[in-house]
Amino acid sequence: MTKKWGLLAVFAFGLYVVAMYLYFFHGQNSGIPAALQGTAADPSTFLTTQELLLSEELSKVRNFLFFISTPLEWLLYFFILIMGISRLFESWSSEQFKWSLFRTSMYLFFLSLLLFIIQFPLDYFRYTLSKSYGISTQIFSSWMRENVIDFWLELGMSVIMVAVLYWLIRKSPKKWWLYAWALTVPFSIFLMFIQPVVIDPIYNDFSPLKDKALETKILSLAEQANIPSEHVYEVNMSEKTNALNAYVTGIGENSRIVLWDTTLNRLTDDEILFIMAHEMGHYLLKDIYINIAVYLFMTLIGLWLIAKIMPWMIRRYGPVLKIKDMGNMNSLPLFLLISSFLVFFSSPLSNAISRYQEIRADEFAIELVENPEAAVSSFQQLTKAGLSEVNPPALVKWFRYTHPPMLERINKFAEEIEED
Template sequence: MELAKSWRRRSPMWKWVLLTVIYSVLVALYVWYTSPNNVPAAYKGTPADPATYFSPQQLKDSETLNPIRNWIFFTSIPWEWLIYLFLLSGGLARYWREMLERLPLVIRFPLFVLLVDIASFVLYLPLQIFSYGLSKHYGITTQPVPGWIRDKLVSFGVGYLTMLAVSAVAFWILSRRGRWWLKLWLISVPFTVFMMYVEPVVIDPLYNKFTTLSDPKLEAKILDLAAKADIPADHVYEVNMSKKTNAINAYVTGIGPSLRIVLWDTTLKQLTEPEILLIMAHEMGHYAMHHLEWSAVGAVGSSLVVICIGGWIYIWSIRRWGEAWGIRSRSDVTALPLLLLIMAVLSIASLPISNAVSRNAESSADAYAMKLLNSSEGEVSMQQKTGVITLSDVNPPLLVRWFRDDHPSDMERIIAAMDFAKSHGQQPGS
């Protein structure tokens, strides 16, 4: 009862909820009226035009599905912010701290972090369920509900342990004197590199089964291609994704000895050999052009910017609202939702830059692959197949490109392949 009174007395939540509703309506109008699969006149009727490779029903489904996908993404942004504001302004964070205060620090701190993580997980779950159901309805996701729940629980466990470790170090440093922001950044450097190292060998196998490529002849061709690119690869890894999705993909991850070139089994089943070799050459391009190393450097550099800007906002916010939220000092664990809120806001603010960098790297890897093979054979058909399977928007609107797309659009990649073929005297639509 006291908690409810406290919430009514101090909470401006209704204002934030109202703003979120208005924002969601405006987003819905934007994503609906920025037509999916809008094709410039110059490319009408070419292989870049989805009308030439989508069936009428697939085209209709794509034009229905993509506005909903984009609405979910943009709505999830203030949704997450509202969760953290609710924990702060509603008094829950303060209440949990006071409830656990008599316990030893080694018990109360992990419990407090757990309560925050559980609340965030549960309150964010409706959007995730909606997204899963949508993907399932259109045949993109094939994963049964129990498997989906298992993955979410694994993700929760990994996320909780990571949050516990990071927040424990962060609040300990915040309790010390001196340049705490510099100390935080210096500690974040080895942590960032460590996480990039362990992800492919420790975290990824928690979700999926990885094996060496099931087709020895294809693996030999891929390894020959790797040798041509001066990449010391011994294996190509295959991951069992067919139980979860119909989508096709391949990727490169990890650094140093943990580096992995991974091919989804759905890719093996649905693409031809030239298409697969192009994908593998693309991933080798990331390695050859040191994109992973640059990614690590970028993560370390951006963390300094985030800590400096976020730290200033954090201290200012505590001075402005700390008393109302029950935050007694900058190292008070009650401020954990505030830290999460600031990180979430800065993460979204940085997306246009990080996505632009990523798109540039992906375009470079595409060009590298075609140059390595001296052919764009299969590139157009591969992009078309990918678009059909995922019912993608081949030419997304501006805000979607800025905030969602870390790869070039299907249309851009098809046009680049057509241009390469034309400049090399090859069939542009192959």
């Protein structure tokens, strides 16, 4: 039975991979609409022939990897269950420790290490791909260091969350999902609060903006928008990437406006001011708090669905999955599989909300700086630095794009320039 299910899963995944390969490399065409060819939104007007070729090649590979990596994760969880690996990890942990927290920690260490090792080749391929196309400038030791940090940080947080989760499942089999969600609320807000001052500095060096003349302009812009701010931060990213970025992070007193040094080095002051106005728009429009609310709502729905789906799957397929009871730690890969499935298929909704927020922030920025030329040129530079796909297929836009495609953003402000 196990062999049959394993072969069926591999066969289904293989068919899916072939379908995705044919779609991205031989099927879809994300060319520029005839009406926009030769305009400021057409990448051929601001990218070289070589950059256009590289952008097209890289976009196809990135999209293909995105759409196969998550189903591959599902396949891994499935095999960890049906081959009895999860049950074996639980047995090893129980033999070593009597305390529940230590057993949970050991089980999660085994599971996390196995997943890290199996997924490492794909992660390394992504790293080398970014290096080969000139996006990443990060040396291997630095990249590997970040992977190790990710492993231990995620393991530490997982021990806390999983220990509490399974305690709730055992204590309240019917309402565990509601209690788990209630604990998610303060935990998520706490992580948002400490991220800028505790987590982010582990990976990068942050400092107040060194260009004081530019900082004065940015703070003046913030004052004009009635946004209380004393500092703008820059982060040293040029050792890792050639891409450009700026963002707002954190909540309350720990909120920060952050500029990558690559952005400072590549863009003009006017372009930077537009980007800063965009980020101020997110702050003023309360997008961070809206995102927290959306995340918590979707988490509530997700936990409720898991509470319905997981017991049913164990009752029907428990012998195949080697799971006897949902409260047993060896059921965790099934919990993760269902969670990943729900997150993947809810991403079009969350991405649509995010794209709407980005459109509002763009509109706020242009009202504040009144410089559509800077908006157009900054978007062109962002595209150039990241070799981004300006007009992705609908499937890619739905599942991958948290921002509107550059074709739409550039064309919107280019039309404003023409109207003026």
